[in-house]
Amino acid sequence: MPRKILTIVGARPQFIKAAAVSRAIRETDGLSEVMIHTGQHFDSNMSDIFFEELDIRKPKHHLAVNGGGHGDMTGRMLMAIEPILVAERPDWVMVYGDTNSTLAGSLAASKLHIPVAHVEAGLRSFNRRMPEEINRVVTDHLSTLHFSPTSTAVANLAAEGVSKGVHHVGDVMYDATLFATSKAEQGSTVLSDLKLRPKAYVIATVHRAENTDDPGQLRAVVQFLQERAKSHSVVLPLHPRTRQAASRMGVNLDRLQVIDPVGYLDMAKLLHHAVEVYTDSGGVQKEAYFHRVPCTTLRDETEWTETVTHGWNRLWKGPERLTQREIEEYGKGRAAFDIAKLLASNSAA
Ligand code: UDP
Numbered sequence: 001m002p003r004k005i006l007t008i009v010g011a012r013p014q015f016i017k018a019a020a021v022s023r024a025i026r027e028t029d030g031l032s033e034v035m036i037h038t039g040q041h042f043d044s045n046m047s048d049i050f051f052e053e054l055d056i057r058k059p060k061h062h063l064a065v066n067g068g069g070h071g072d073m074t075g076r077m078l079m080a081i082e083p084i085l086v087a088e089r090p091d092w093v094m095v096y097g098d099t100n101s102t103l104a105g106s107l108a109a110s111k112l113h114i115p116v117a118h119v120e121a122g123l124r125s126f127n128r129r130m131p132e133e134i135n136r137v138v139t140d141h142l143s144t145l146h147f148s149p150t151s152t153a154v155a156n157l158a159a160e161g162v163s164k165g166v167h168h169v170g171d172v173m174y175d176a177t178l179f180a181t182s183k184a185e186q187g188s189t190v191l192s193d194l195k196l197r198p199k200a201y202v203i204a205t206v207h208r209a210e211n212t213d214d215p216g217q218l219r220a221v222v223q224f225l226q227e228r229a230k231s232h233s234v235v236l237p238l239h240p241r242t243r244q245a246a247s248r249m250g251v252n253l254d255r256l257q258v259i260d261p262v263g264y265l266d267m268a269k270l271l272h273h274a275v276e277v278y279t280d281s282g283g284v285q286k287e288a289y290f291h292r293v294p295c296t297t298l299r300d301e302t303e304w305t306e307t308v309t310h311g312w313n314r315l316w317k318g319p320e321r322l323t324q325r326e327i328e329e330y331g332k333g334r335a336a337f338d339i340a341k342l343l344a345s346n347s348a349a
Helices: 012-026 048-053 070-088 100-111 131-142 151-159 172-187 215-228 240-249 264-272 282-290 305-309 335-345
Strands: 003-009 031-037 092-096 116-119 145-148 166-168 201-205 233-237 257-259 276-279 295-297 313-315
Touching: 003 012, 003 070, 003 100, 003 335, 012 031, 012 048, 012 092, 012 172, 012 282, 012 335, 031 070, 031 335, 048 264, 070 100, 092 100, 100 116, 100 131, 116 131, 116 335, 145 151, 145 335, 151 166, 172 264, 172 282, 172 335, 215 233, 215 240, 215 276, 233 264, 264 282, 276 282, 282 295, 282 305, 282 313, 305 313
Parallel strands: 003 031, 003 092, 092 116, 116 145, 145 166, 201 233, 201 276, 233 257, 276 295, 295 313
Antiparallel strands: none
């Protein structure tokens, strides 16, 4: 019998990471996979498009849980996930990153004594006001296998007493970027559609609660981008949360080239040809490096410290970028295969 992996995803970055790992699982002997989509992100341009473009099999279970506060959303996910785990009886539950879907999945599984494998284990901002930080810390302490993208993440886990089952595999987002970039170069027409010339525009994303929940903060971020728009077009694929916040708070987005969220291939093409990246996204900070485009992070700290120490990234209120050096930490684009191999060979289940 192949070892059964039950993957739980729900938000955009998780579809992208799971796509890389699912492909590797399909190509690894001794593994089978079943997927739950919690429904946390549900718009077609925040969910369906990633399944189509990245060749992810249709999830067997779709929970349609979204909206509401953290407790409400996480609670409904827990209630919906538990009976599925009881019926599916997987050998591993696999969760990604740091969303409410990650937390609900790891909590439901560990209460049923099903071992949890966490992809992107050990990241820390050391800012407990971020909901993502709470989700990461709890998930890491409930997991049996920890797939860490960087040695800093491994050290963070060690500092919390977590050293068993920790594997520095590199970053599955790099695998995803390699998969998308060549496809995007051939298939995406986004630059001509948006009338953009390579290296003549900036790409920006904003969606973190710390930037969208407070009107003063959102206004400051938008003004920062508007200042940048004096010399280059600033293309802003707007996350639904930010669109709602800006409209509710009356924050004016003039002078920014606001577009709907784009699919992963268009995003890869937009990043690849940008002159600079401005973002509060974890994934986009690293993708900027994968495309060798300098990044400014619209936050006061980052979990991806190596992007700063190696000169590709800076914090918006921090010092200038350092001298650029290559980052070895993220691996060679084989992280997903290493994860699949470890799942196939690990007998903790
Ligand atoms: N992304 C995308 N389309 C967009 C904006 C972002 O495909 O319009 C991708 C981006 O390239 C990255 C991922 O979404 O791979 C990041 O997701 P997000 O910023 O929502 O989450 P985070 O990385 O902060 O957890």
